Amino acid sequence: MNNSFSQCVADICGLELATLVKDYKYSVFGGHTVVVEGHKGIVVYSTTQVSFAVGKSTLQICGDNLNIKCLEKHFAVVVGKVLSVEVKDAK
Numbered sequence: 001m002n003n004s005f006s007q008c009v010a011d012i013c014g015l016e017l018a019t020l021v022k023d024y025k026y027s028v029f030g031g032h033t034v035v036v037e038g039h040k041g042i043v044v045y046s047t048t049q050v051s052f053a054v055g056k057s058t059l060q061i062c063g064d065n066l067n068i069k070c071l072e073k074h075f076a077v078v079v080g081k082v083l084s085v086e087v088k089d090a091k
Helices: 003-013 017-022
Strands: 024-030 032-039 042-044 049-054 057-072 076-088
Touching: 024 076, 032 057, 042 057, 049 076
Parallel strands: none
Antiparallel strands: 024 032, 032 076, 042 049, 049 057, 057 076
16 A cells, blocks of 8 residues: 555544554553554453454453543543553454
């Protein structure tokens, strides 16, 4: 895919290029905040694990006192003590 074209489309859609290419993107900030873009829904939700459907995989966030601070279509913010973030492929 042509990166300049992809970047142009991402800019028009208000997305980062990584989100457009992979269908999802996540960022971890300071071990206490995870921002997920491009999710397709919640798979698991507890104070120790929050998982989202992303593409054909699952994005699993593990930690303590986890809480979904913001949840919108395709966008979420999880806060708490983040111990790990892992993408698990569908079996």
